[in-house]
Amino acid sequence: MGYRFYVRQAEKVIDGTPCDQNGTAICVSGQCKSIGCDDYLGSDKVVDKCGVCGGDNTGCQVVSGVFKHALTSLGYHRVVEIPQGATKINITEMYKSNNYLALRSRSGRSIINGNWAIDRPGKYEGGGTMFTYKRPNEISSTAGESFLAEGPTNEILDVYMIHQQPNPGVHYEYVIMGSNAISPQVLPHRRPGEPFNGQLVPEGGSQQEGEGKEGDEEKADVHGGAPEIFTSESAQTFPVRHPDRFSPHRPDNVVAPAPQTPRRSRDHNWKQLGTTECSTTCGKGSQYPIFRCVNRNTHEEVPESYCDLSMKPTPEEEPCNIFPCPAFWDIGEWSECSKTCGLGMQHRQVLCRQVYANRSLTVQPYRCQHLEKPETTSTCQLKICSEWQIRTDWTSCSVPCGVGQRTRDVKCVSNIGDVVDDEECNMKLRPNDIENCDMGPCAKSWFLTEWSERCSAECGAGVRTRSVVCMTNHVSSLPLEGCGNNRPVEATPCDNGPCTGEVEWFAGSWSQCSIECGSGTQQREVICVRKNADTFEVLDPYECSFLERPPSQQSCHLKPCGAKWFNTEWSMCSKSCQGGFRVREVRCLSDEMTLSNLCDPQLKPEEKESCNPQDCVPEVDENCKDRYYNCNVVVQARLCVYNYYKTACCVSCTRVANRHSGFLGSR
Secondary structure (H helix, E strand, O other): OOOOOOOOOOOOOOOOOEOOOOOOOEEEOOEEEOEOOOOOEOOOOOEOOOOOEOOOOOOEEEEEEEEOOOOOOOEEEEEEEEOOOOEEEEEEEOOOOOOEEEEEEOOOOEEEOOOOOOOOOEEEEEOOEEEEEEOOOOOOOOOOOEEEEOOOOOOOEEEEEEEOOOOOOEEEEEEEEOOOOOOOOOOOOOOOOOEOOOOOOOOOOOHHHHHHHHHHHHHHHHHOOOOOOOOHHHHHOOOOOEOOEOOOOOOOOOOOOOOOOOOOOOOEEEEEEEEOOOOOOOOOEEEOEEEEEEEOOOOOEOOHHHOOHHHOOOOOOEEEOOOOOOOEEEEOOOOOOOOOOOOEEEEOOEEEEEEEOOEEEEOOHHHHOOOOOOOOEEEEOOOOOOEEEEOOOOOOOOOOOOEEEEEOOEEEEOOOOOEEOHHHOOHHHOOOOEEEEEOOOOEEEEEEOOOOOOOOOOOOEEEEEOOEEEEEEOOOOOOOOOOOOOOOOOEEEEEOOOOOOOOOEEEOOOOOOOOOOOEEEEEOOEEEEEEOOOOEEEEOHHHHOOOOOOOOEEEEEOOOOOOEEEEOOOOOOOOOOOOEEEEOOEEEEOOOOOEOOOOOHHHOOOOEEEEOOOOOOOOOOOOOOEOOOOHHHHHHOOOOOOHHHHHHEHHHHHHHHHHHHHHHHHO
16 A cells, blocks of 8 residues: 555465464464464364363362342442462452452452552552453443452452442452362351441451451350351342342341240141342342241241251252343453554454353344444554654745746654654655746847957948847846847948049958958958049949949958857846946857857956936926925825825925935835
8 A cells, every 4th residue: 555566475374374363273284273272283172261271171160159238338348258279360340330349368468459549450469460450441331340360379368349339249250279169258257248347457457356256156146056157159149138038047136036845747837938039130140949937827937946847948049030131332452552653543342242141241233232332443642743844945946037946945853843864754745845946938139249340341431240149038128039130230331441443343352350260251342443544533333334243242260269258238227317237148158159168257248337327307397386385284294196286386296206216216
């Protein structure tokens, strides 16, 4: 593009060239071949979710869940514990909110967003791995912030939420190697999301926390059972009691009255009384049936001790809210600017995605048509480019007439004003620094030599001659079509006195050549005379008409002249009085009437001379006189332009007019 040639590519690329930018396949003999994770060409082995090449996903366990607990107080709330050795860590808000995720190690060191200080998105090291903290900032984006890390971790890490508005839900997922993987843990005797006095505290840090633990133990003793430990299931789902549903856990502050004589009777049986709340609002969640011991006749709920615990049905997971979640635009990062300086373009990937079964899937774009699609391209500018600057105006044309050239100064200047090399500016946009200029057709003038010094006749009438040539004139304002028909004369008469002779055609001797060099003419006198004894009587030429008349002129050539000065006639004087000047053009020409530089500079005729040095004297008109004594007022009021005042104050108005014309002439 932009050049006037094309290149034909080879039919096959070099072996080993990647087939695409993101894949691992390479070209071999013109065909795309896949490479397995074992680095063998054509192998179909891939890395399983446990990171094992060719594995069957049995060497690890994926632990995932959604923290959706309704929080009431502002501050830091614990979400989930990431155990030591975890890999493929992904902590992501379900939707954008004003809440923030935080990360802290068990040693008490804050990794991300600790001590009420919000960190910028980026990479942070902690727990033996590198976490990538993302916080989408596009106005139209609905994606929440996230922590991502490859792992493995070398210590236990705790994930918190800085609660400021209703919890949109936090999805967590990580991989534990080995088949005996543990579930995500929360601190004993503390429900998930319970605030730590509004801030992150070191492990075992405050006495209040210890007191809180003792209080929980006492409540557990009242129930007559062990304290509640929330596993991944309980951390994932926190049901709210509705009229037709019941929480799977008895509230801690409710103490049920113990029956006096607990007995198992056929009058009581297990009955399903509702289900737990669905784990998600859309995209396929899970819920469990709630079984209670009721009176067979009245169907009233009674303590579980009235029913046979061994006959209590095991709650089985049931799918719920299987309809897909609303599609949303997933926005990628901006690419690098297409230009290192000046206005460029950058791009990003925008995909339509839907969440289903805790997995985000790419779907057809029409499913996001209810949302305005974010821009995929944008202008960018890293810095201002160097630019061309024109430092000077065009020079005058190199010739006074005809076609010549003119130039100007063009420089490449950086954005701080320094002159830099031309290569730093766009050469395609460089302004011209030289161009042709047409001054119009050249006029032509007659060029003349001086008159010859010798007369063609030694006695009687003769002529003096000069050379005349028509050439281009750079100062005259003669008509453009040529020199015209008024060719200057090349001969002028001269007379060296009378001659004596006899009756006949009398031819005098040839005069000297009209010019000292080059081609000239010679003249001689030819008359009709009558020869007497001692005198000659001149007769009328018709008296000798019967005789052949000798020629009176012939050409002559003494020697080549070489270069010689020619000049035009003087121009008109620039001023008619008070001193002006007139000009003529002088050129050195060879015998062939071509320009030459061999003339003697000391003999060069003047090209400019003064003229009309006399003072300017206005014409005196006897009828011109001032008729009023206050004509000076007329002059001051500039009324001389009117004929009446020009006549009534003739002298004053004429004096002002002459002064004004003299001023213009001096200019």
